[in-house]
Amino acid sequence: MKNDERRTRPAAAGPSLSALTAAALALPGLAQAQVETDLLYSRYEEADLPGSREANGQDSERYEIDTYLFRLAAPLGDQAFVANVTYETLSGASPWYVQPRQPGVDDTPVQVMSGASIREQRTDVQLSWALPLAGIDWGVTLGYSTEDDYRATSGGIEFEYTPQGVAHTISGGIGYSYDKIEPERGASSPDVIAEADKDSLSAFAGVSWVLNAKTVLQTAISYGLHDGFLSDPYKRAYVADGPTLVADSRPGEREQFTVSARLRRYLSGIGAALHADYRFYRDDWDIEAHTLELAWHQMLAESWRLTPSLRWYSQSQASFYAPYYQSLRSDGLASSDYRLSPYGAVAVRVDLRKALPGDWEIGGGAEWYEADGSYAIDTVEVENPGLVEFLILNLRLGKRF
Amino acid sequence: MKRTILGAMTVPLALVCSACVTIEPVQPWQRGDLARAEMAFEPDPVQAAYRRHVEFSKEAASGGATLSGGGCGCN
Amino acid sequence: MPPLRVHRFTALGGPCALHVQADGDEAVRAGEAEVLRIETKYSRYRDDSIVSRINTAAGTEAVEVDDETAALLDYAATAYEQSGGLFDITSGVLRRAWDFKAQRVPAQAEIDALLPLIGWHRVTWSRPYLRLPQAGMQIDFGGFGKEYAADRVAAVLAAHGVRHGLVDLSGDIHVVGPHADGSPWQIGVQHPRAGGAIATVPLVRGAIASSGDYERGFVRDGRRYSHILDPRSGWPVDGLAAVSVLADQCLIAGTAATCAMLLGAERGPAWLAALGLPYLIVDAQLRLGGSIARS
Structure with missing residues (x-):
């Protein structure tokens, strides 16, 4: 550092505690090793599916999920241990298959919902352990998620490395998951398969750059490979030239790629941080998707933080998807799942948090999400009738020790 | 297809350009703003984990600069 | 429950006390050893210290420093x-003109001769190389070394399993944790003109550091000469009698207290308020102000 002149006044916005703190925490042993605990309760409620989109012409209730997420992060010297435990209860009906409203008369696709109301729970435990080794920050993760009919066991290794004297950080990771499904028989699923499984491999690599004292940018690529049973055992597809209903059937392999960028810019004049995230996705089922997210983190007086954000998403359809089929495809593939249909979605969110004395933090937020053919980049000629709209309300509590 | 790939390329480029910056060396004593909690790539890991799960179970696309855990039977 | 014990020693130019609730004296011995390590490493009185090596090389070549020193320079x-x-940290050269022990007021010419040797802006700092461009320039860590030591010792005690304790390095305090019953430590803030405390601050964790015109200052011909010297003029600052600041790190609390003293009665409180840390100020008329809850 060499300036020609003595500094004569502090930065325009006044002295910055975070500048002093950042410099102090770079000193060996000064980072205060605090234990962090967080609890998030979230209520997820899908809007009723209107009768106009249903085969029976009646409104029907969809999913409701109550989620409790607990996170514990405990430093152990220069290492850290993090546990995330999720417990959720799900109930409601879900889309079963799509058919023409009146075969031969009205071709408009309408939804048929699963008959019985589903009621299940999911427990998910994710453990991770972070440790520095040879100048690189390593992370090892293990996860286990279990539902009435589904179990996933996963693990992975991540790293983050900042070479000396450069303004960028390299990160990467590789993960594996083994998922097993044992579907339950029910009114809507009298003939489901007994069991099936799949292997998933995922990897990512990223670089983040400090562009200047107020801006950081991260770019990343990721790859996913899924092998095994990738269909939905409970769903059906409608085929006009019989047999009328066939099982949802997707390829036994799926390769996914993403390219993404995340930008963070601090606006010191107004004490806010702007977040802009973009992701391009493509897979070998021919789906392409764009996700754009903008968030504004505004610090307010008395340790309030207000974060409004907007998200836009658009995807094209899987090559084998159709709302329903005239005749069975020669490759035997069939799926009418709205997740594989062409659509777009917008989400509007707001979060409010406040730090309280004694290292407590409370907060709450809301999100409204709506999927619709008109939000997609490309024109959607036939919209899947099962597209979701939902509202999420959440409450949270945090405490540092 | 061509159009969307082109679109995919222009958005990250626009993001970089909107920062209107070239990389400037940033000294340790100038990192105060970058060290702020709200400047983290993921300022709220709990909320982020929850949202990732919701999006993963409702949309076809997934993946990014974090490892994804196992799947779920979310239908 | 282990007994509360106090380990006292003298280091970094003053009385030190480690209050801990712990069995055995391993923790406090390690704490004292850490203070002595920092004193030895950064003493300007020892020829073999890193500070002496840098100062000796002033006007010649750059000195390569280790990671801890580099982080302190940052x-x-x-x-x-x-x-x-x-x-x-280059203003210590003013000691050549100001002798607070002899209580002598220097001539302006003496100070003018030193001012060209002062200014961090003249220094070339390119991690890990530091170069003082002119012979006679010097740096010292006296302005924040003791506070840094308090933070380090608190970390050492915590690493030895101490959950209830306090580090006091001649008034720069880092609390490792509350008393065993969860009650806070009652920290007395030095009265700038009399013995005893002018206020008491309860603290369960974090640090408090103070700066005042009472330390090593003197009064001559009715004027108070504080040891806190303005690096721009070379003269003692006046305005505030004392400042205490609370922060997570004693290092930051100490820096904030020193800066507020240097800024004086008018600009000091505004600067502290903008920084956002709780503080206590005593003005020249011994009136208390600030945002610390006190008793």
């Missing part, structure tokens, strides 16, 4: 920036 650079150039 911190000093940050404090210089954030204080608008008032917190300056």
Whole structure:
């Protein structure tokens, strides 16, 4: 550092505690090793599916999920241990298959919902352990998620490395998951398969750059490979030239790629941080998707933080998807799942948090999400009738020790 | 297809350009703003984990600069 | 329950006390050893210290420093920036003109001769190389070394399993944790003109550091000469009698207290308020102000 002149006044916005703190925490042993605990309760409620989109012409209730997420992060010297435990209860009906409203008369696709109301729970435990080794920050993760009919066991290794004297950080990771499904028989699923499984491999690599004292940018690529049973055992597809209903059937392999960028810019004049995230996705089922997210983190007086954000998403359809089929495809593939249909979605969110004395933090937020053919980049000629709209309300509590 | 790939390329480029910056060396004593909690790539890991799960179970696309855990039977 | 014990020793130019609730004396011995390590490493009185090596090389070549020293220099650079150039580790050269023991007021010419040797902006700091461009320039860590030591010792005690304790390095205090019953430590803030405390601050964790015109100052011909010297003029600052600041790190609390003293009665309180840390000020008329809850 060499300036020609003595500094004569502090930065325009006044002295910055975070500048002093950042410099102090770079000193060996000064980072205060605090234990962090967080609890998030979230209520997820899908809007009723209107009768106009249903085969029976009646409104029907969809999913409701109550989620409790607990996170514990405990430093152990220069290492850290993090546990995330999720417990959720799900109930409601879900889309079963799509058919023409009146075969031969009205071709408009309408939804048929699963008959019985589903009621299940999911427990998910994710453990991770972070440790520095040879100048690189390593992370090892293990996860286990279990539902009435589904179990996933996963693990992975991540790293983050900042070479000396450069303004960028390299990160990467590789993960594996083994998922097993044992579907339950029910009114809507009298003939489901007994069991099936799949292997998933995922990897990512990223670089983040400090562009200047107020801006950081991260770019990343990721790859996913899924092998095994990738269909939905409970769903059906409608085929006009019989047999009328066939099982949802997707390829036994799926390769996914993403390219993404995340930008963070601090606006010191107004004490806010702007977040802009973009992701391009493509897979070998021919789906392409764009996700754009903008968030504004505004610090307010008395340790309030207000974060409004907007998200836009658009995807094209899987090559084998159709709302329903005239005749069975020669490759035997069939799926009418709205997740594989062409659509777009917008989400509007707001979060409010406040730090309280004694290292407590409370907060709450809301999100409204709506999927619709008109939000997609490309024109959607036939919209899947099962597209979701939902509202999420959440409450949270945090405490540092 | 061509159009969307082109679109995919222009958005990250626009993001970089909107920062209107070239990389400037940033000294340790100038990192105060970058060290702020709200400047983290993921300022709220709990909320982020929850949202990732919701999006993963409702949309076809997934993946990014974090490892994804196992799947779920979310239908 | 282990007994509360106090381990006292003298280091870094003053009385030190480690209050801990712990079995055995391993923790406090390690704490004292850490203070002595820092004193030895950064003493300007020892020829073999890193500070002496840097100062001896002034006007010649750059000196390569280790990671801990580099991080301290980065911190000093940050404090210089954030204080608008008032917190300056090159200002110690003014001791050649100011002898607070002899209570002598120097002539302006003596000070003028030293001013060209002062200014962090003249220093070339390119991690890990530091170069003082002119012979006679010097740096010292006296302005924040003791506070840094308090933070380090608190970390050492915590690493030895101490959950209830307090580090006091001649008034720079870092609390490791509350008393065993969860009650806070009652920290007395030194009265700038009399013995005893002017206020008491309860603290369960974090740090408090103070700066005042009472330390090593003197009064001559009715004027008070504080040991806190403005690096721009070379003269003692006046305005505030004492400042205490609370922060997570004693290092930051100390820097903030020093900067507020340097900024004086008018600009000091506004600067502290903008920084957002709880503080206590005593003005020249011994009136208390600030945002610390006190008793």
